[in-house]
Each structure stands twice: as structure tokens, then as C-alpha cells.
Amino acid sequence: MTQLALVIDLNICVGCSACVTSCKQWNTSGLAGPLVDENPYGADPTGTFFNRVQTYEIGEYPKTETLHFPKSCLHCEEPPCVPVCPTGASHKRESDGIVLVDYDKCIGCKYCSWACPYGVREFDEHQKVMKKCTLCVDRIYDEELPEAERKPACVMACPTGARLFGDVHDSESDISVTIREAGGYQLMPEWGTQPSNHYLPRRKNHSHIHEDELIRVDNPLKKEGIPQPNRDDPSLEDASSW
Amino acid sequence: MHPAFSVIFLTTLIGAGQGLFLALFLVESLSIVEVLPVQSASFYANGSLFALVLLVGGLVASFFHLGRPERAWRSATMWRTSWLSREVIMLPAFMIVLFLYAMNHYSLGDVSSASVGGEAQVTVLLGITGVILCFALFICTGMIYACLKFLQEWHTPFTPINYILLGTMSGFTLAAVYASVSSPELAKFYAGWALMLTITAFVFRLASLVRNKHLKYKSNLKTALGVRHNKITQKTTGGMGGSFNTREFFHGKPPEFFQAVKWFFLIAAFAIPFLMLVAFSSSESFILFSIAFLVQYVGLLAERWFFFAQSNHPQNLYYQSIS
Numbered sequence: 145m146t147q148l149a150l151v152i153d154l155n156i157c158v159g160c161s162a163c164v165t166s167c168k169q170w171n172t173s174g175l176a177g178p179l180v181d182e183n184p185y186g187a188d189p190t191g192t193f194f195n196r197v198q199t200y201e202i203g204e205y206p207k208t209e210t211l212h213f214p215k216s217c218l219h220c221e222e223p224p225c226v227p228v229c230p231t232g233a234s235h236k237r238e239s240d241g242i243v244l245v246d247y248d249k250c251i252g253c254k255y256c257s258w259a260c261p262y263g264v265r266e267f268d269e270h271q272k273v274m275k276k277c278t279l280c281v282d283r284i285y286d287e288e289l290p291e292a293e294r295k296p297a298c299v300m301a302c303p304t305g306a307r308l309f310g311d312v313h314d315s316e317s318d319i320s321v322t323i324r325e326a327g328g329y330q331l332m333p334e335w336g337t338q339p340s341n342h343y344l345p346r347r348k349n350h351s352h353i354h355e356d357e358l359i360r361v362d363n364p365l366k367k368e369g370i371p372q373p374n375r376d377d378p379s380l381e382d383a384s385s386w
Numbered sequence: 387m388h389p390a391f392s393v394i395f396l397t398t399l400i401g402a403g404q405g406l407f408l409a410l411f412l413v414e415s416l417s418i419v420e421v422l423p424v425q426s427a428s429f430y431a432n433g434s435l436f437a438l439v440l441l442v443g444g445l446v447a448s449f450f451h452l453g454r455p456e457r458a459w460r461s462a463t464m465w466r467t468s469w470l471s472r473e474v475i476m477l478p479a480f481m482i483v484l485f486l487y488a489m490n491h492y493s494l495g496d497v498s499s500a501s502v503g504g505e506a507q508v509t510v511l512l513g514i515t516g517v518i519l520c521f522a523l524f525i526c527t528g529m530i531y532a533c534l535k536f537l538q539e540w541h542t543p544f545t546p547i548n549y550i551l552l553g554t555m556s557g558f559t560l561a562a563v564y565a566s567v568s569s570p571e572l573a574k575f576y577a578g579w580a581l582m583l584t585i586t587a588f589v590f591r592l593a594s595l596v597r598n599k600h601l602k603y604k605s606n607l608k609t610a611l612g613v614r615h616n617k618i619t620q621k622t623t624g625g626m627g628g629s630f631n632t633r634e635f636f637h638g639k640p641p642e643f644f645q646a647v648k649w650f651f652l653i654a655a656f657a658i659p660f661l662m663l664v665a666f667s668s669s670e671s672f673i674l675f676s677i678a679f680l681v682q683y684v685g686l687l688a689e690r691w692f693f694f695a696q697s698n699h700p701q702n703l704y705y706q707s708i709s
Contacts, residue, residue, distance in 0.1 A: 164624070189627040196624025198704060200607075202615045213611060215624065215704060228533070230461035230471035251461055252453020255470050257634060258387070261536045261605065263701025266630040272453030329612045332700065334604045335536050343612055 147221065147241035147313040148279055149340035150299065151322055152214050155347050156306035159197055159212030166301030167195040167216075167277075174282050176247055180270040192266045194277040195298055211346065214307070216298070217264040217277035218331060218339030219243050225256040225265065234274070241313075241340060242281055247273045261335050279309075312340050387537075388634050389694035395447035397527060398556070398686045400477065401549065403440030404520045405557010406564070407484055409576060410434055411513040418510065422575070429569050430509075431491035436564065437557075438484050445477060469533050473526035480519040487512040524550045531693075538601050539697040544594035551587035552655070556686055558583050559659060559679045566672040573675065577667040581660065584682075588656040591689070595648070598696060605700040620706040631705050637695035647692045655685025 171194055172179040181191035195216040202209045219236075223243050226234050233249035234256045236242070245256075245265075250273035257265040257274060265276045280296035283289065293300060299309045310319035319342075322328065328342035410433045416422040449455045464471040490509045528546025535541045562576035607618045623632065637644065662678040 161624075183627070189625070190629055191625075192630065193625065196629075197622075198624045199621040200611065200613075201619045201621055202613055202617070204617050210621075211611065211613060211618075224534075224536075227464075227467035228470065230464050230468045230474055231457070232460075232464045249457070249460055250454065251457045253451060253461070253470065254453075254634065255468075255530075257630070258537070258699070259534055261700040263631045263635065263699070263704050267453070267634070269630075331612060332605050332609050334609055335700075345612065 145241070145313055146239065146311050147219070147340050148284070149219055149241075149310070149312045149319065149342070150216070150279070150296070151308040151310075151319045151328060151342045151344060153306045153308070153326075153344040154211065154213065155344060156304045157197075157212045157214060158304055158306075159199055159210075160303065161197045162301040162303055163214055163298035163307060164193060164195050164197055166297045168193060170280060170283065170297035171278070176275075177271060179275065180268050182269070192268045192275050194264075194266070194275070209346075214298075215262070215264060216341070217243060217279075218262060218337075218341040219277075219279065221338035221340055222336060224335070224337055225260045228255050228259040230255065242279050243276070244278055244281065245274050245276055247271065247275070250274050261332055261337065262339075284309075312342070387694045387697050387699060388637055389691045390451055392447050392449075392451035393694070394687055394690040396444045396451070397549070398683065398690055399440045399444035399447065400523070400527070401553025401686070402556040402560055402683065403437040403444065404480070404523060405554040406437040406440065406560050407434055407487075407516060407520055407557070408554055409558045409561030409579070410437070411517055412579075413572060413575075414510070414513060423571070425569055425572070427491040427494045431488045432568065433561070433564055434484050434488040434491070438481060438488065441477070441481050441484065445481075469526055469529040473523065473530060476519060476523040476526050480516065480523050483512055483516045483519055487516055521550070524553060531697075536605065536700050537697045538603060539598045542594065542597060544590060544597065547590055548587070548594060551583065551590055552686060552689065555580065555583040555587040556679070556682055559663070559675070559682050562663075563672065563675040563679050566670050566675050570670050573670040574667055577663050577675070581663045581667070584656055584660050584663065588652075588660075591652075591656070603698070603700075605703060607703050610700070610703040620704075623705050623707065629705075631701060635699040635702050635705070639695070644692070644695055647688050647695070651685045651688035651692055653685070654681050655689050658682075659685070 168179060179192045179194075181189070183189045184191065195214060198213045198215055200211040200213060202211055219242055221241070223236055226236050226243065229235075230253065231249045231251055233246040233251070235244060235246065237244060252267065252272045252274065254267055254274065257263075257267065265274050267273075268275045283297065284294050286294060295309050299307045308319045308322060310317040312320055312323070314320060322344065323342045326344045328344050330339045330342060410430050413422055413425060414430060417424045449458065452458055458474075461471055461474045465475055487509060490512055494506065494509065525546050528549035531537070531540040532542065532545035558576055558580035562573050562580050565572040565576050608614055611618065623629070659678045659682040662674060662681070666674040666678070
């Protein structure tokens with residue numbers, strides 16, 4: 145069985161929101177009708193997005209780090225939003241594991257959004273139905289597109305390559321290997337929803353310089369019994385390079 | 387959560403209607419075993435039609451919660467998995483049985499139930515079916531909220547229990563009002579029951595308040611983001627203004643208002659009706675009972691507002707500040 149999913153590398157994401165705009169552009173132009181936007185240029189803009197990039201500050205000034213956190217439907221393997229839907233509009237596809245809303249069946253009761261701990265479903269105030277990320281289901285199977293472009297719009301747009309797309313049930317797929325090797329994790333594992341989307345942690349490269357790396361162990365002066373220079377004194381190399 | 391008035395009216399109105407029906411059928415059952423005097427058929431018929439009016443009111447209110455009410459019929463399809471779907475089936479089923487129960491009593495006329503053979507048994511049978519559906523409806527309504535495990539304030543047996551107790555409580559108070567006009571000798575009986583139910587409901591509601599006060603949340607920003615740091619501050623929610631997520635899941639009132647609603651409902655739904663029922667139970671006064679019911683109903687509206695407002699959705703962790 146296939147389970148399509150995204151892997152988002154928080155170490156690479158720079159928070160440019162290109163995925164947000166390209167998601168909005170693709171999904172507002174599709175068959176399902178536009179995604180609502182109210183007062184887009186006004187004082188209090190609001191609208192429906194499938195994908196948002198949030199920003200968090202970790203730590204306290206001056207020891208702070210910025211975390212850019214792209215957030216969209218995680219296409220859970222045990223989606224709590226699906227069984228609660230009274231009409232069956234909210235469903236998980238057998239064939240590829242994408243969680244979708246049938247906009248023609250949705251009655252707009254919003255119960256599914258209550259049942260999602262991640263807050264990734266957004267109600268469309270004009271069409272009065274619940275909307276959510278489709279993993280660009282109208283794009284990834286489109287045979288008119290070149291094969292390299294049969295990916296979700298957000299993945300295509302990411303300039304830094306922080307978003308990967310693939311099948312998490314195939315152990316040898318690129319994203320499964322990445323999840324395995326780069327410590328991919330799931331959000332809120334405590335609810336047993338088993339999100340298919342994974343996040344790669346922020347990683348830091350620290351270089352450790354040990355004492356013996358500063359003082360040459362094979363310094364010949366040691367053999368002669370001549371007192372070694374202090375670390376800050378000019379060394380033999382400094383002297384011989386005159 | 388953001389309390390929606392459609393749902394507040396739906397749950398309080400059908401609760402009172404269900405409670406009123408239980409009150410009527412209790413008297414009918416007790417009159418069959420000759421504990422209570424036999425009532426006229428119109429007492430049951432008018433009373434259950436009155437309960438039906440409340441249920442219709444609740445049903446109408448529920449439609450205001452839907453974005454696409456014209457598709458509401460679809461919501462009966464997923465009863466295998468969805469408590470909401472089950473409620474959508476139970477509510478009209480109970481209303482139909484209630485209607486048949488009322489019609490059967492009308493057709494019986496003013497003949498005592500016990501003295502007529504077959505037809506009386508039909509009303510009793512309808513009544514028993516009604517009681518089963520009534521409790522099933524209470525449980526469905528409660529489970530809609532109780533089944534959401536990450537809404538920890540709701541995920542407790544107290545939720546369906548309180549829906550049952552608060553509904554029956556208001557229904558029996560309403561029955562006392564109804565009896566004071568239609569069958570005054572029963573008013574005291576109903577007032578006594580309403581009193582007991584008010585006390586029981588208060589005990590259980592208080593227990594759930596205490597439980598929720600000591601709730602330990604399973605999710606926090608660390609699990610939400612997967613970052614292990616005790617101090618994480620949100621800078622943006624991914625939008626320059628609000629969104630569905632910033633509106634639907636927050637009650638948006640200051641904490642003082644929230645606390646005031648709690649005290650208001652404890653006083654209006656329990657304390658005042660309790661005192662009024664104790665003081666005036668022997669007076670059988672329609673006006674006094676009506677005031678007690680109205681105060682209790684307003685208290686229950688506040689209770690329901692608080693029920694929604696108090697529950698913290700884990701998605702709120704992702705929506706802590708807009709910029």
C-alpha cells in the first residue's frame with residue numbers, strides 16, 4: 145500500500161513562504177474553486193490556506209534561535225478527522241493514503257476541524273465547506289505534466305529543497321531513507337494519529353578542538369628537554385618561517 | 387473552543403424536551419402500577435407535543451450551525467463511525483416516536499390507560515421505545531464531545547453523564563411548570579424530582595469542574611514542534627491577520643468574563659432553582675415554577691457556553707499570537 149507524504153527539513157527551511165504562495169496559487173486556480181481571501185490588502189486580511197509557515201523563537205534573548213515551521217495536513221495513517229465526519233465527505237484514499245474532503249458532500253459542520261489536533265483544516269467562508277491540503281492530488285497524477293513536475297506545488301516551489309515528497313510505506317524511497325537517516329519525527333506522537341508527514345530536526349555542526357590538537361604531540365623540542373613555549377608564545381614554526 | 391449559539395440552543399432545548407418526556411412517561415408508568423392517580427390522556431398528549439416543540443426548536447437551531455444545511459440529509463450516512471451521525475438519526479427517530487406517543491394518547495381520549503386493553507399497551511410500548519431513544523440521544527449528544535480524546539476537558543464519562551443529568555433536570559423543572567397548569571396535584575411531585583435532579587446534576591457538574599481544574603495536558607509546544615526547549619515563543623501564525631484557526635478554537639473573552647460565566651451558571655442553573663423549588667414546592671404556583679425554569683434554562687445556556695469555552699484545543703498551541 146502506498147502512503148504519500150511530505151518530509152520537511154527544518155534545518156533547511158528559511159521561512160520564505162514560497163510554498164505558501166505557490167500552494168495558494170495552484171489550489172485557488174483548480175477545479176474545486178477558489179480559496180477564499182477576504183480583505184487581502186485591508187487591515188484585517190483573512191482567508192483559507194492549506195499551508196502556512198509559522199515562526200517561533202526558541203530560547204531567551206540573547207541565546208535565541210529562530211524556527212520556521214511549515215504546517216499543512218499531515219495525512220495521518222490514523223486520521224481522527226475521518227471517522228467523525230457524519231457525511232463521509234472527509235475520507236482517506238485507499239490507493240495512496242491522501243486524506244481528502246469531498247467538497248460536494250461536506251455540510252460544513254466543522255466537526256472534523258475539532259477532531260484534528262494539528263489545526264490544519266480551514267473552513268472556506270464563501271463555499272461554506274471544510275478545506276484542507278490535497279497533496280496536490282490534481283497535479284501529482286497529471287500525465288500532461290513532465291514527470292519531474294508531478295509533485296505538490298509546495299515541493300516544486302521550495303527554493304532550498306526543504307520539502308521532499310514520496311511514499312513513506314516504501315522503505316527504499318528517498319523520503320523513507322531520509323526519515324531513517326536524518327532522524328525524521330512526527331508531530332504530537334502522544335495522540336496515536338501516526339502522521340505520514342515527517343519533520344527533520346534542526347541540526348548543528350559543532351567542531352570540538354582538543355588540547356592535543358593545539359600543541360603538537362611530535363614537537364621535537366620535547367625530546368631535547370628544552371622547555372616548551374607557552375601556547376601563546378611564538379612556536380617553532382613561527383620562528384622558522386622568518 | 388468558540389461556543390456556537392446554534393449548538394448551545396440545540397443541546398439545551400433538546401435536553402429540556404427529552405427531560406419533559408421522561409417526566410411524562412414516569413407519571414404514566416407510576417399510574418399504571420397505581421402509585422400515582424391516573425392522568426387524563428390530554429395531559430400526556432399536550433405535554434409530549436410541548437416536548438416535541440422544544441425538540442423542533444433544537445433541530446432548527448442546529449441547522450444554523452451548518453455551512454450547507456441543504457445537504458444535511460447526508461449526515462445520517464456515517465453512523466458506523468460518527469457520533470454526530472448517530473445523533474442525526476436519533477433526534478428525528480425520537481421525535482417521530484414522541485409524535486406517535488402524543489397522537490396515540492389523543493386517540494385514546496380521556497379513558498384511563500390501565501382500563502383500556504390493546505391501545506393503551508401501544509402507548510406504553512411507544513413510551514418505552516421513547517425512553518430508550520431518549521437516552522440513546524442523550525448519549526449520542528454527549529459522546530460527540532466525549533469521543534474527541536485530545537479535547538481533554540471533554541474526554542471523560544462526565545460529559546455524557548452531565549448531558550443526561552442537566553437535560554432531565556431542566557425537563558423535570560419544566561414538567562413542574564406544565565403540571566401546575568394541567569394537573570396541579572402533580573406539580574409537587576415533579577418539583578420534588580426536579581429538586582433531586584438539580585442536586586445530583588450539581589454534584590456531577592461540580593465533580594467535572596474539579597476534574598478539569600486538575601487536568602494535565604498531554605500536548606505542549608515541545609511535542610507540537612518537536613523541539614526540546616522549555617521556552618518557545620510564537621512570532622507568527624503564518625498569516626498577517628486571523629484565520630479560521632484563530633477564530634474557531636478560542637472563546638475570545640477575557641478570563642474574568644470566563645470565570646464570571648462559571649459562577650453565573652452555578653448560581654442560575656443550580657442554586658436559585660434549588661432554593662425556589664424548596665421554598666415554593668407546595669405553592670404549586672405556575673408563575674413561580676416558570677421563573678424557576680427560566681432562570682435554570684438561562685443558567686444552562688451559560689453552562690453550555692462555559693462547556694465549550696473551557697476546552698483547550700491542542701491546535702491552539704500553533705496559534706498563540708498573530709502578527
